[in-house]
Amino acid sequence: MGRIAIFTDDPGWHGKQLRLAFDSLGYNSDFVSLTQCSFAIEQGRHPLVIPGFEQALPDAAFVRGVPGGSLEEVVIYLDILHALKVMGIPVYNDGYAIERSVDKGMTSFLLHNAGLPTPLTWVLRNRDDALAIAEDELKKGHLLISKPLFGSQGEGIRRLEKMTDLFWLKDSHGIYYLQRFVHCSGIGFSDNRVFVVNGQAVAAMRRRGKSWLNNVARGASCERIDLNDELATLAIKATSALAMDYAGVDIIQDKDGSYTVIEVNSIPAWKGLESVCNISVAQILADDLINRYLICHDIATTA
Ligand SMILES: Nc1ncnc2c1ncn2[C@@H]1O[C@H](COP(=O)(O)OP(=O)(O)O)[C@@H](O)[C@H]1O
Ligand SMILES: [Mg+2]
Numbered sequence: 641m642g643r644i645a646i647f648t649d650d651p652g653w654h655g656k657q658l659r660l661a662f663d664s665l666g667y668n669s670d671f672v673s674l675t676q677c678s679f680a681i682e683q684g685r686h687p688l689v690i691p692g693f694e695q696a697l698p699d700a701a702f703v704r705g706v707p708g709g710s711l712e713e714v715v716i717y718l719d720i721l722h723a724l725k726v727m728g729i730p731v732y733n734d735g736y737a738i739e740r741s742v743d744k745g746m747t748s749f750l751l752h753n754a755g756l757p758t759p760l761t762w763v764l765r766n767r768d769d770a771l772a773i774a775e776d777e778l779k780k781g782h783l784l785i786s787k788p789l790f791g792s793q794g795e796g797i798r799r800l801e802k803m804t805d806l807f808w809l810k811d812s813h814g815i816y817y818l819q820r821f822v823h824c825s826g827i828g829f830s831d832n833r834v835f836v837v838n839g840q841a842v843a844a845m846r847r848r849g850k851s852w853l854n855n856v857a858r859g860a861s862c863e864r865i866d867l868n869d870e871l872a873t874l875a876i877k878a879t880s881a882l883a884m885d886y887a888g889v890d891i892i893q894d895k896d897g898s899y900t901v902i903e904v905n906s907i908p909a910w911k912g913l914e915s916v917c918n919i920s921v922a923q924i925l926a927d928d929l930i931n932r933y934l935i936c937h938d939i940a941t942t943a
Contacts, residue, residue, distance in 0.1 A: 641666055641668050642668070644701070644702055645670055645690060645700075646659070646670065646701075646704055647701060647703045649673045654911065658925070661925070661926035664926075665926055667930065669702070674706060675713075677691070677717075698724075700934060701729060703721065720735075721735030732885050732925070732928075733884050733887075733906045737883055737884040737906045741884070741904050741906040742790055744789055744791070745815070747904055750882055751878060751881055753881070756874065756877055758900055761817070762818045762819075763817050764818075770811075774800055774809060778800065783800065783820075784799070784818055785820075786810070786816065786818055787819065789812055790812075793857035822900055825897060828849075831854040831902065832845070834875035835910065836884075841875050842919065843917040843921070844867045845862045845913050846864075846865045847862060847912070848860055848861045848862075856909070856912040863916060871899060879904060885929070886928065887904050890903040910922075
C-alpha cells in the first residue's frame, strides 16, 4: 500500500474525509504537523525528518494546513514542502502555490497581471500614504476594506466607511492592504465560492453573510448554485493564474452584474460546499492527486 502525508495540525472532518478517499485508492495516510518536521543534512540519509516517514518518504503530500508563526517558522514550513517537491514527491497544492495565495498582495497582483477582474488594491508600508489613499477613496464615495496580508476566514478584515474610521486604520505586521469595497448584486450580502480541480470547476455555492463578510466561518449560509460559463471560466483562469492544482475561488458579482475575483484559496475548506452539492470533494481531490501525479507519472516513466 502507498503512503500519503497529510500536513495538518487539526485533521477534523476534512482529514477524515481525505483519509477515507485515499484509502479507497489503496493509499494509507498519516496526519503530520509541519511544526514537527525538520531538516537533518547528514551523509547517508535523506535530509527531511517527517514523523512517521523515517524509513521512506511519502509517495505524495497533501497540504491541509500550514501553521502561522514567525517569518522564520513559516519559511521553514514552506521549505519542507519545497524540498519534498525537489526530491520528486508530489505536493498538492505545492509550496509555491501556497506561498502565492497566502499572501493577499501577491494574489491581487497575479490576478490583475493575468488580466482578470479584481478590485482596486493597494499594498504598502507607509502609514501616511495609506491614509492618503483611504481618504481619497472615501472622498470619491467608495468604501474601503483593510485586510491582514496573511489573513483567512474573514479574520481581521475591517471596512472603512467614513473619515473618522481612518483613526483606527491599522497595519498588519507593518503592511497595509487596502482594497476598494465591491457592492454585491441582489438583496443582502453574498459572494460565490467556486471549487476548481485540475482546470475544471467542479462545484459552486453562494455564501450569504450576516453582514458584508461572507465567510462560512463568520456564519454565512451556503446555497447551491448552478455554475454558469462566465463564473466557471473566471474561476478556472484565476486558479491557473496562481498555478494551483485545485482552489476555492471567491468571486463577487457587483451591482452591474460583472464578476470580480476576491481571493484564490490554496487550502480551501469544503464542508459548507458539500452540504449543498452532491459530490465528494475529498474523493475528487484524492483521485486527481493519485491519477495525475502517481499513476500517470508511473506510466510515463515505465513507458
Ligand atoms: N473588496 C471587497 N469588496 C466586498 N467584499 C469583500 C471585499 N474583500 C473581501 N470581501 C468580503 O470579505 C470576505 C473575506 O475576504 P477575503 O479576501 O476572501 O479574505 P479571507 O481570506 O479572510 O477569506 C469575502 O468573502 C467577501 O465577502
Ligand atoms: Mg476568502
